[in-house]
Amino acid sequence: MRREAPKTVADYTPLFFPGFMLVIFFVVPFSTMIVVSFFKRDPAGFYTPDFVIDNYARFLSVFFGSVLGFSLVLAIIVALCCVAIAFPFTYLLTRCPRRVQTLWLVGLLSVLSLSEVIIGFAWSTLFSRTAGITNLFVALGLMEQPVALLPSFGAVLTGMVYQALPYTILVLYPALVRLDPTLLEAARTLGASPLLAFFNVVTPALRNTIVATLIMVFVFALGSYLLPQILGRPQHWTLSVLITDQAIYQSNMPFAAAMAVFLVLISLALVGMMLLVGRKENAL
Amino acid sequence: MTALRRFYFTLVALFLAAPLIVVAGVSINEKQELTFPPRGFSMSWYGQIFTDPEWRLALIHSVTLAVCSAAIAVAIALPLAWFLWRRIAPWANIFQVLGLAPFILPPVITALGFLTFWATVGLFGQFFTAIVSHAIFFVTLPLVTLSLGFASIDRSLVEAAATMGADDRTVLKTVVLPLILPYLVSGYAFAFVLSLNEYIVAYMTIGFTTETLPIKIFNALRYGYTPTMASVSVFFVAVAALVFGSIARFGDIRRLLGAMGSDGN
Numbered sequence: 335m336r337r338e339a340p341k342t343v344a345d346y347t348p349l350f351f352p353g354f355m356l357v358i359f360f361v362v363p364f365s366t367m368i369v370v371s372f373f374k375r376d377p378a379g380f381y382t383p384d385f386v387i388d389n390y391a392r393f394l395s396v397f398f399g400s401v402l403g404f405s406l407v408l409a410i411i412v413a414l415c416c417v418a419i420a421f422p423f424t425y426l427l428t429r430c431p432r433r434v435q436t437l438w439l440v441g442l443l444s445v446l447s448l449s450e451v452i453i454g455f456a457w458s459t460l461f462s463r464t465a466g467i468t469n470l471f472v473a474l475g476l477m478e479q480p481v482a483l484l485p486s487f488g489a490v491l492t493g494m495v496y497q498a499l500p501y502t503i504l505v506l507y508p509a510l511v512r513l514d515p516t517l518l519e520a521a522r523t524l525g526a527s528p529l530l531a532f533f534n535v536v537t538p539a540l541r542n543t544i545v546a547t548l549i550m551v552f553v554f555a556l557g558s559y560l561l562p563q564i565l566g567r568p569q570h571w572t573l574s575v576l577i578t579d580q581a582i583y584q585s586n587m588p589f590a591a592a593m594a595v596f597l598v599l600i601s602l603a604l605v606g607m608m609l610l611v612g613r614k615e616n617a618l
Numbered sequence: 619m620t621a622l623r624r625f626y627f628t629l630v631a632l633f634l635a636a637p638l639i640v641v642a643g644v645s646i647n648e649k650q651e652l653t654f655p656p657r658g659f660s661m662s663w664y665g666q667i668f669t670d671p672e673w674r675l676a677l678i679h680s681v682t683l684a685v686c687s688a689a690i691a692v693a694i695a696l697p698l699a700w701f702l703w704r705r706i707a708p709w710a711n712i713f714q715v716l717g718l719a720p721f722i723l724p725p726v727i728t729a730l731g732f733l734t735f736w737a738t739v740g741l742f743g744q745f746f747t748a749i750v751s752h753a754i755f756f757v758t759l760p761l762v763t764l765s766l767g768f769a770s771i772d773r774s775l776v777e778a779a780a781t782m783g784a785d786d787r788t789v790l791k792t793v794v795l796p797l798i799l800p801y802l803v804s805g806y807a808f809a810f811v812l813s814l815n816e817y818i819v820a821y822m823t824i825g826f827t828t829e830t831l832p833i834k835i836f837n838a839l840r841y842g843y844t845p846t847m848a849s850v851s852v853f854f855v856a857v858a859a860l861v862f863g864s865i866a867r868f869g870d871i872r873r874l875l876g877a878m879g880s881d882g883n
Contacts, residue, residue, distance in 0.1 A: 339706045348697035349710060355694050356716040359754045363735030367727075370734045423630055426623050436866045439875055444858040445634050449815035449832040452851045455839055456637035459848070465644050465654035467636075496637070499630075508876025557724030559818055564839065574726040581730055581822070591734060594727045601723055 371591035381587050389592035405572040408562075409555040412494045413548045419495075420502035421544065425536060427503070428511045439504075446500035454564035457493045458484060461565070489565040494558050502551050509543040542611050549608040553601050573597055638855055645848035652843045663849040673846055676834040679745075680814055683830060687752035688760075688809035692802060694753065695760035700794070703768035714761070721758035728755055729822040736823060743827040751823050752813045759812065760805030763874060767801025768794075770873075800869045807861045815854060 340346055374384040392398060427438055459465050461483035468480040483489055517539060521531040537544070559574035571579075573593060581590035640654050648658025667673050698713055720728045732751040736742045771794065779789045817832040825833055831854070835847050865871050 337704065337706050345705065346701075348701040348704075349713065352694045352698035352701075352717075353713055355690075355754065356713060356757070359735075359750055360716055360720060360731075363731035366738055367731045367734045370738075419630070423626065426626065432872065436871055439871050440859065440862045440866050441631075441634065443862040443871075444855060445638075447811045447815055447858045447862075448854065449817050449835075451817050451832045451836045451839070452641075452815070452854060453637070455835060455847055455851060456641045458839075459644060459652065459654070460637045460640045462652060465640060465652045467640075469654065496633070499634070504875060511872070511876065553722070553724065557726060559726050560836070574724060577726050577730060578818070578822075581733060582825075587734060587737070590730055594730045597724055598727055601727075605722065 367591045368595055370588055371595050373588045373591075375586045375588050389589045390596075392589060392592075393596065401571065401576055402573060404570070405556060405574070408491070408494070408570075408572060409552045411491060412498055412555040413551040415491070415495045416498045416502040416551050417506075417544060417548050420499060420506055421537075421547075422532070424503050424506040424510050425532065428507070428513070439507075442500040442503055445496075446504065450497065450558065450560040453493060453497050454561050457489065457496065457561075458564055461489050461492075484565050485567045485570070487566065487570055490562050490570050493561040493565045494555055497558065497561065498551050498555050501554055502547060505547050505550055506543070509540060513540070545611050546608045549604050549611075553604055556597065556601065638852075641848045641851050645845055645852050647845055650843075650845055652845075663845040664853070666846045667850055667853060670846065672829070673831075673834065673850070676829045676831045679828055680831040683745075683748055683752060683820065684810045684813040686749045687756065687813045688806050690749065690753035691757045691809045692760045692806050694757050695764050695805060696802065699761060699764035699768055700790075702765070703771075714765075717757050717761045720755050725755075725818050729819045732819060733822040743824060745824055745828055748820050748823045748828075748830075751819050752816060755816070755819050756809040756812055759808040760802070763801045763805035763808065764798060766874065767798035770801075771797050801874075804865050804869055804874055807865055811858050811861050814857065 370381055371389055372385050372387065373381040374386055374388075376382045393402075427435060430438075460467055463480050463482040466480060466483065468477055468483065471477040472480050513536065517535055518531055521535040522528070526534065556572070557574055558572065559578050562570045562572050562575050574597070577590050577593045577597070580586045580593065643654045643656050644652055645663055646659050646661065647653060647656045647663075648660040651657070667677060695717065698717065701707075702710060702714060729751075732747070733742075736744075736747045736751075741747055775797075776789055776793055779793050784792070815832060817836065820830050821833055821836075824830075829837065831850055835850060838844055838847050862871070865874070
């Protein structure tokens with residue numbers, strides 16, 4: 335059966351259900367959100383229809399600016415940490431026997447699928463005074479007495495790197511596993527040590543993959559909404575936390591929607607950039 | 619190099635496992651206290667998941683949500699992936715983009731989209747809204763695995779069947795479906811596990827009326843500590859490891875994650 339263009343209406347039948355579901359339950363909600371971002375807040379209910387740009391005008395405040403700045407900087411740091419750890423790791427993993435790879439992939443998927451609630455709870459336990467890692471340091475004689483390591487910026491960063499690391503590895507995996515082995519063989523034949531070959535051959539060859547992964551992890555980290563709440567102080571709250579907070583606790587849905595639209599625009603711009611980088615790589 | 623690799627792998631493994639080890643440790647504490655290493659040994663906190671009415675209800679909600687939403691996600695993804703494989707219709711790719719978008723955007727956005735939508739149509743808070751929302755949110759996973767599955771079908775097999783006189787329906791039933799069944803199952807499993815763990819979409823759709831397990835853990839976390847949180851977390855890790863382990867055992871997880879032609883070498 336070759337691929338052929340659909341001829342009759344009947345040929346389109348398989349599209350009906352998926353098309354219906356995706357349009358009604360994704361396109362419509364998304365559009366509703368954009369529309370609501372121009373509505374007025376109604377403290378008693380959800381919102382009142384209107385057309386105001388106040389919700390967007392609030393972006394110009396110092397408070398919003400600092401939250402946005404903090405979110406972006408935090409996501410950049412998380413992306414850099416994750417790729418720095420994951421790139422050499424994934425490279426080494428793809429050189430392992432298949433059984434070892436499979437075992438790691440199962441473990442990574444299990445950690446990746448963990449709820450942010452569980453990751454937050456697990457790290458808050460590990461950083462706590464009574465059950466935390468400092469007890470181990472005390473036992474080893476490195477510290478006088480156990481202390482709580484949270485809430486702090488370090489705790490937020492650790493939790494977010496933990497959350498994004500399996501994702502980073504799994505994003506890098508396809509590119510690295512398909513890396514042409516003759517590249518490396520050539521480098522080794524010409525006398526490069528494994529380390530030198532890694533830094534001078536593998537890394538430059540995958541430069542664009544690294545950039546694309548950085549962007550993907552950045553967008554992923556932007557979406558973190560619970561870890562800054564559980565592991566950090568209010569000044570560590572990110573845009574995602576603020577959106578949840580406005581929508582649920584301040585019941586200001588229009589403002590939350592405006593922030594969400596803004597976050598979509600940032601994410602889309604970055605994804606677009608990533609596609610551009612990817613296209614360049616294919617053209618080469 | 620080997621020693622260096624072993625050292626590096628150990629570090630990463632420790633980082634990934636450390637919080638889970640501590641959680642597993644506190645989950646067997648005898649008394650209701652947050653200490654590690656655990657004092658005493660008790661499995662009663664695991665029993666609590668099933669005996670405590672509130673936790674049990676949350677478990678039932680979560681499992682119902684995951685079972686139903688993953689099924690709908692597959693029901694959306696299967697015809698779509700089949701159509702994209704069978705027909706040449708470039709504009710239909712828009713549906714593929716729509717299927718991938720909810721997963722790539724920050725989850726808060728999708729969640730807020732659902733919240734405004736269900737609030738606007740006046741169904742906010744009903745349990746089925748969470749099922750539909752999760753189905754859309756996770757449709758990406760079966761869509762990706764099924765697209766991989768269709769791409770792996772040798773088209774000459776299908777052509778042979780067609781030459782022998784099988785119509786579309788027969789080909790689909792006797793050739794295509796058996797070949798993509800492993801991908802269908804993995805797609806379902808991925809969606810199931812992620813739905814089980816999902817917090818923000820569930821919270822924004824039904825969080826005020828119903829508690830799923832992640833919502834219950836978060837609510838419990840705000841009012842202090844109970845060891846049941848730890849045992850539920852361990853339970854979740856075990857379910858995920860079991861599901862992904864089975865996929866690896868009965869399928870080719872490396873191929874699913876992007877290693878092409880790994881059957882060959």
